[in-house]
Amino acid sequence: MFCYQCQETAKNTGCTVKGVCGKNEVVAKLQDLLIYSCKGIAEIVVKGKVDVTAISDANHEVLNSLFITITNANFDEDAIEAQIKKMMNIRNGLKNQNPAVDLHDAATFTVSDRDGMLEKAASIGVLSTENEDVRSLRELVIYGLKGMAAYTHHALNIGKENDDIYSFIYEGLASTLNDGLSVDELVALVLKTGEYGVAAMALLDEANTSKYGNPEITQVDIGVRNNPAILISGHDLTDLEQLLEQTQGTGVDVYTHSEMLPAHYYPFFKKYDNFVGNYGGSWWRQLDEFGPFNGPILFTTNCIVPPRKDDIRDRIFTTGSAGFPGCGHIEADENGKKDFSAIIDMAKQLPAPTEIETGSIVGGFAHNQVFALADKVVDAVKSGDIKKFFVMAGCDGRMRSREYYTEFAEKLPKDTVILTAGCAKYRYNKLPLGDIGGIPRVLDAGQCNDSYSLAVIALKLKEIFELEDVNELPIAYNIAWYEQKAVIVLLALLYLGVKNIHLGPTLPGFLSPNVAKVLVETFGIAGIGTVEDDIELFMA
Ligand code: FSO
Ligand code: SF4
Known part of the structure; x- marks a missing residue:
């Protein structure tokens, strides 16, 4: 097996024997084959110019398949095997109706049982792309698509869909089979993935708020x-x-x-x-x-x-x-x-839960609630009571090095406010960080997908302060990542033009040195250092 899709990948280079997450070799290989079957379907849709509005079963099952392969989502060999068979049936049905010439092996391979699947998986995994930069960019797109699929799937469950997102998912998946794409074209595809990541998060935001109302304090x-x-x-x-x-x-x-x-x-x-x-x-x-x-x-x-x-x-x-x-x-x-x-x-x-802590957490600062407080926030910025906002969205994880985020939150100057979303917040959401004139110093927008809210808030502040560029705002980005939903959040922020994002606790192992260099030079992406140095750097 080879998997390097998450932040905890072994030695930050790749899990090769067993996943640090607990994923075994069989699950890893079946997941690779499931992704490969999705790529095959995408190839047929793209080359056959299939109308995505007419293939909702394929659309939904591609979302489900991508979601199944996200870190820590599905460890069930039998369920993944059944999903591969389902995808091969969908693929074959599409192929019969839309014969296209020159299809890639992903669109034509056949396997009938578990042994055949594992044998096939051995030749189509991540490492089958030999050039490390092409591999890195392809996987960056795939991981972004996984995150996008998860968010799109939640929206679908509420009855909201966007056919442009499906079309892009097929385009992205099929592009990873195309040996003719240049590195520049792949970099452009990465940014386009971010564009559709914004669309997916907006779709989910609209689905959630239209059905369940706007989050409130x-x-x-x-x-x-x-x-x-x-x-x-x-x-x-x-x-x-x-x-x-x-x-x-x-x-x-x-x-x-x-x-x-x-x-x-x-x-x-x-x-x-x-x-x-x-x-x-x-x-x-x-x-x-x-x-x-x-x-x-x-x-x-x-x-x-x-x-x-x-x-x-x-x-x-x-x-x-x-x-x-x-x-x-x-x-x-x-x-x-x-x-x-x-x-x-x-x-x-069974007995009632045993109490392990007491107290409460405050949250609900998604875009609508923050807009309702906009006057107060803007006044606090103008008066200097709030010097800076820190977007600390993303994920939590097991690594000791993530204690950095607790310490960072504790040591931030008292005239700063943390904007958070995702499970990253658990590193500091129970700390007594106080408030600034009634505005809590940790504003939790919601789940990782609600990072969208943080972007919407930033764009609104840019408008209020009449700035040209979102990077002129007093907002710094110190984001923790773990799995592929954080990848789509990152790509979405890059697409929206956010620069100088710090990403930790380690930079993704799937970034080749050259691809990392592009991200550093084009977007100012950086890792983290010590808490003291970073706070000094951010506050400068
Ligand atoms: Fe966390 Fe897990 Fe929401 Fe992720 S619980 S790590 S980015 O799944 O999706 O924030
Ligand atoms: Fe390793 Fe992460 Fe892949 Fe699990 S998901 S096998 S921990 S890289």
């Missing part, structure tokens, strides 16, 4: 009550809605975990009085925190940490693109309805 309890409960993790709000509906009147409470925390900020979910609060910290702490939670846990997406102990494993369920062998998986029916009764029944048999 909310205090979220982090303690517990004395009822049996279900913990819901991941990013999918439609799953949360269905779970809340089905738990009404059952005596079972619902708590959010990790990236589901921002659900509390939406007005829609406030009507459920069994929607109690948030339990625990960010994703990588789950093996310690799921024990004392005592009840069942539902993963709607990543990030799953392979559960070691059988008692936890028995309580874990997955749905959507997520999966783990041996854990219950809840499928949607043809109308998208999911039956969570097995989880609710299990919860009723």
Whole structure:
């Protein structure tokens, strides 16, 4: 196997024996083949000039397939094998209806069983692109597409789609098969991926806010009550809605975990009085925190940490693109309805959660809420009460080096405000950082996709302050990344013209030295240093 798609990749060069994430060789190879089958479908769509509005099944399953391969989303060999077969059927159907000459092997290969799949996977993985710069750029596009697919999939679950995004996903996937593209053309494709990343995040923002209302300032309890409960993790709000509906009147409470925390900020979910609060910290702490939670846990997406102990494993369920062998998986029916009764029944048999902390977290500072506070914010900037904003969006992760972000938040001058989104916030969202004239010093916009809100806020401030360039604003970007959704967020920011983004705790292992050089020279991308040096640099 070879995988270097996430920040925790072995030695920052690639996982070759087993994933640091826990992904085994078989899963890694099957995921490679699943991506390859998506590329084959894309080739047929692009070369055959297929109308994407007429192939919704293919569109949706390409999203699902890309999502399945995101770090920590799906570890289930059987589920991935079944998805490969599904994609080959879709591919063959498309090919029969749209015969195109000169198709790539990805569009024509056949395999019939697991052994055949693994044999095929050995020759089509990441390393099959020999030139390291071409490989780096192709993978940068693929990882961006994975993140884009995840966000587009959540929007789809709410009933919102954008055919231009599907067309671009096919274009991007097919381009990674094209040996004729120059490095410059691939760099342009990377930026175009960022452009559609903005479109995907805007689509999801519109889907979420049209259905669930605009996030608003909310205090979220982090303690517990004395009822049996279900913990819901991941990013999918439609799953949360269905779970809340089905738990009404059952005596079972619902708590959010990790990236589901921002659900509390939406007005829609406030009507459920069994929607109690948030339990625990960010994703990588789950093996310690799921024990004392005592009840069942539902993963709607990543990030799953392979559960070691059988008692936890028995309580874990997955749905959507997520999966783990041996854990219950809840499928949607043809109308998208999911039956969570097995989880609710299990919860009723188990004790209430054990309290691991008390207090609350404040969030809900997505674009609409911040616009409502705009006068206050602008005044604070003009008066000098706020000297600088720090966008610290992105992800959290296991590495010790991420303690940098806690220390950075603690040591920032008191006249600065952190704008955050994604699970990166857990490094500092429980610190007593105070407020500036009533404006909290950590403004949480929401999930990683709500980084879109931070960009919208920046563009609005640019307009208010009548600036030419978004980089003239007193905003610095010190972003933590982990998986491929952070890649699309980064590419989206680059597309929007944001320069001098600092990215840590390490620069992506999938950037070849030459590609890294392009990012440094064109966009001023940099890594992180020591907290003191970085704060001095940013405040200068
Ligand atoms: Fe985090 Fe995991 Fe949201 Fe990611 S929980 S790391 S970028 O899945 O998607 O922020
Ligand atoms: Fe390694 Fe990350 Fe790939 Fe897992 S997702 S195999 S940790 S690079």
